[in-house]
Amino acid sequence: MCITSEIGMTAPITNNTLYRFRTINGLLGEYEELEKQSIFFAPPKLLNDPMEGSRLIHFKGDEVLWNNFFKHYLLTLLHHAMGVVLIGEKEDLSESIQIGFHTSTPPDHVRNLFPNTSTQIAEHSLCKEIVNFLSNHRDEISEVELIPYLTLLHHLALFIVFETMKKNSLIDKHPYEDYESKLADPAEMFQNQIDLLKAHGDGWISEMSEQTRNAFEEMELIQLIEGDNSKNWQLLSSGFPRRYLKEIHKLMYGNWYTACFMTDSSNSSVWGNYAEKHTGVCLIYDVNPPKSSNRYSLTLGNVTVGHSWSKHSGSVKRKGNRLFEFHDIDYDSKPTSINFFEYLGRLPQVIADSSWFTFEGERSKHAITFDNEKREKYWAIRTDSLTTKSKDWEYENEKRLILDELLGGLPENGSTFTYDFKSLKGMIFGINTPTNKKLEIYNIIERKVKENRHVRFKFYQAYYCEKSDTIEHKELSILNKKLIAACEYS
Secondary structure (H helix, E strand, O other): OOOOOOOOEOOOOEOOEEEEEEOHHHHHOOOOHHHHOEEEEEOHHHOOOOOOOOOOEEEOOOHHHHHHHHHHHHHHHHHHHHHHHHHOOOOOOOOOOOOOOEOOEOOHHHOOOHHHHHHHHHHOHHHHHHHHHHHHOOOOEEHHHHHHHHHHHHHHHHHHHHHHHHHOOOOOOOOOOOHHHHOOOHHHHHHHHHHHHHHHHHHHHHHHHHHHHHHHHHHHHHHHHOOOOOHHHHHHHHHHHHHHHHHOHHHHOOOEEEEEEEOOOOOHHHHHHHOOOOOOEEEEEEOEOOOOOOOOEEEEEEEEEEEEEEOOOEEEEEEEEEEEEEEEOEOOOOOOOEEHHHOOOOOOHHHHHHHHHEEOOEEOOOOOOOOHHHHHHHHHHHHHHHOEOOHHHHHHOEEEEEEEOOOOOOOOOOEEEEEOHHHEEEEEEOOOOOHHHHHHHHHHHHHHHHHHOOOOOEEEEEEEEOOOOEEEEEEOHHHHHHHHHHHHOO
8 A cells, every 4th residue: 555645754654664675686695685684874875866965065254264275175185186196097096085184283294295385375365365255255155156266276276286296306397387477467356256246246156157167077078088088187187176075075074874764665666776677575674663752763783882992903893783763854845055164063173173263373253162052953954964855756755774974984885784683574575576586585584583483574475456556565374374384393
């Protein structure tokens, strides 16, 4: 029976039951999810929706915040440029941009170079004009609008980085040696920007910024089409500003992972998408009813619950059980934009103060102390971004478990935890599940039913119901009697 939901929200859970669709390969093949009783928490890059977890951000700051923003950009660029100079095109460095460095404590390999380069860029007239414009002539600016200004500064930053490397005998020459001779007068350039802003307003600036971004992306594609395969250099020289803006979201919040369940098993599209054209299965879970938080939950094992210290091994992860709560998905709301400078709550307060809220002895008027109230708001915004999807996905009726990385240390490609077999109360075979795979599944389930004395487990078969025009399922009663008998005589 198809379950209906409140407009824009996941349909309610009935009988403490949630469904999880799996492919045969995931269940029996490489990952052995059935044998290991495992649940995989996937990172956003493995999910179907490219907008998963995305959060619109804008920038609203004073001169202190903008100076520190560009200082952090320079540190990130300096680190990446060192890698490109040392490695060239021998390895693909496009996925190795390190965003987590702090300007107050730069990494060892650039520590001697960073102070001089950061002073040069802060004192350059171009940087001063950009900081003044963004601080005093724009109330706030979007990521897209920031790209042209960051690109302007990027070429200056590369010039300073390469000049510093050259003076330290790290390189002999570089392609930016005549950069300053070609640079237009920054004061005149930004006075023109101010005049255009007054004449045409914010809307015109936004439109021009969007066109500029599209042009940059198109030029990169053309370079690849024309056979320029120097990917590392291409990213360093032209793609870095946009990549940096993508990566800085990690400064606000860490990596996150999710395991997806559904409140309904009757949607044919869901069977087609997540159970590999109806050849897979649907697992039926008995979840914990709500308590104080009003959320259903599931207890999982093999979760890192703490750390202990060993004299011989150092820090050792302690594994144990943890209660994960299910979150509804909001298919109706649109995510609101947040100010980047107000959501650095992932950083320790001392780092936020030294690397972001203070510049050359001056404290930002927007500086934040992350007290309990602000941290509660910080995490509420985070949860909201991880549980909002467009209406196109409403047919899924999804409930999700969320694993949010706080201090790092989780694999980038996801994490796997285990469930108590007694929380699995049944399984629905798909319309096209191969018979030999059903047999393989039955043998595993029979053994586990015996081992766990789990006599409530039941098998079902999916079928198309003409009357409801949905995928229904019927109990395989004879097979289930055999299963119970096997358990009783073991």
